[in-house]
Structure formats: structure tokens, C-alpha cells
Amino acid sequence: MTELDRESQMGGYGVETDRSVPRIDLTDRENRREEITRQLWDAATEIGFFQLVNHGIGQDVVDDAFATARDFFALPQEAKAALPLDKPNNVGWEYSSQVRPSTGTPDQKESYQITRPHMAGLWPAEEQLPGFRERMLGFEAQCWEVAMWVLSCFADRLGFERDFFAKAHDPAADDYQSTLRLIHYYGRPDDEPIDPSMWRAGAHTDFDCLTLLFQRTGQGGLQVCPGSEAENREWTSVEPADDVITCNIGDMLMRWSDDELSSNFHRVRMPRPGEYTGPRYSIPFFAQANRTVMIDPPRGTYPPISAADYIRQRVAANYGKPAM
16 A cells, blocks of 8 residues: 555654644634634645644543543553454554554554444453543543544535535444544653664554544654655654644545645654653544445545455554564
8 A cells, every 4th residue: 555655664763853733723613614624724734733722622531531541551461461452443452562664663552442333342341440431432422523523624625515524434333433542652761772663653644534632741752744844754743732632634534635635644752861751641533434434535546445444454554463
């Protein structure tokens, strides 16, 4: 696949440069739809990344999601291993098993994937984490609502019906495959030398239509390389903050838009001397079209492919054998 060919060429440090990642205010969003749509489109076609403020998900809800994620990762290894990753359905727990084509080494993290229709037997026991399932599903639903509103703005600009993407990501359908992912990047000793072959997350693009990423203030490392800079591997750091959602366009939406919208490379580097070196937590929500939906760009830039086949190919290329 073209995306994987590009990704395999994005290893190494490259160079770092400063550029602005737009912040877009969603206050009174329906009355400001035209203005916000213009801002979203400009950000998505220029850098492919933007940050949402006043997005409507309460800070207490976000904080609770992170606390719940930390509780999950604090479980004994054997408890998490009882919930193993089911790659075809993108659910369950993985540990140092995601190997990016850009690096060839495992990302320095563990993660837990939640995809609603496929969670049977993969939830932690209620006595281990009381209320975990309800809190995570409630948070996922709020993420879906924000993602669909943003995608409705892109639908307007692409000439689709406003609810086109909401129908394509129907959470009531059995083939729903949007995913909430809890991620724990490992801390490292302050005096430990940095291995240049190791990354918290190697350079990659996302598989989905739209990613909503929640990060914690002070836990940096995310960097983006816009398409126009990819040849020179010019990377820009994205500042994390508790009260913003960092968003990026994924490969699905780039295909659906006949490449009008940019799915750009990003990575999470290891912390450097003098930076925070403790554990880093993040929570992305991946808005991925339902399995039976066909990704069929209007101008035929790419051949039609079902969302199920597309995700299956990308997941298979990104996981090696678990490192236990």
C-alpha cells in the first residue's frame, strides 16, 4: 500500500523546526459553523493537525478518563495478559508489540483498545476496576459526538450530506469499528542513555478518518511532519495541554477527499535529558468508518475498498510478536 511505502521511509531523527499548530475554538459552534468550518479546512489542508478548545467535554470527565486509564495499567501483568489483543477486531491489551514500518522496533508502550461490538471477554473484571466499562464507554460516546461534528464540517466542504460521516460511523451498528485507545508510554531513568533506535511511537500516519487525542500538560513528545516537509523530515513539536483535544486527519479521510485533506506523519519521541522522563499517558479516539462502508472517493483517486479490509491491512502491518 502507498501509505506503508511512505511510512517505511520516515525513520531517523530528521530535523526539528518551529511552526504553529492552529487552535480552534468551538464555543457556540452551531452559530459559528461557517467560521469554524473554514478554520478546520485551512488547518487540515495545510498542516493536517489542529487543537480544539472549548470542545464541550468537561475537564472532570477527561481527568476521570486518565485516572481510570492509570488504574488499568497499574493492574498486575497477568490480569492484563488475560485480555490479549485481538488484532482483526483491534481490541484488547498489547505490550511492546506495535512495530512501525518506519522503525522496525517495538514502540515503547502498552495500550488497551476498546471497540464496542467486540469486547466480549476483554473487559477487566468489575472487582478489579469497579465502573471501568461504564466510564470508558461514556467517554467514548462523548468523543464520538465531537468527532462527528468536526467531520460534518468537512462533509459540508466536500459536497457530502452533512450527516454522511455520522452514518458511516454508526455506533449502533454491529460493524462499528471506531476505537478508544488507552496508552501508557514507559518512563525511563533520568541517567539512562537514549537508544536512537527506540521510540515511544515511531513515525506513522493514522488509519482512520479523524483522531481525537487527549494528552496531559507537561507530558510532551508528540511531533508532526506536514506533507510538504516530509521529504526533508522536518518535525514540529505539538504542545500538550489538559484542556485541549489535538486532532489529525487520517488516511481514510485523505482517501475519501481525493487527497484534498492531509494525513500527515507524526511520532512520539523519547524524553531527552532535562525533560520529564516519567510515564506518559494519552488517550486517542480513532473515528474509523464501519466495516461494511466502502471508502470510494468521488473523483476516483483511489480504488474503492471496504473499511474492514483497509483497517485489517494496516493493523496486520503494524504488529509483531509481543515482547514479554
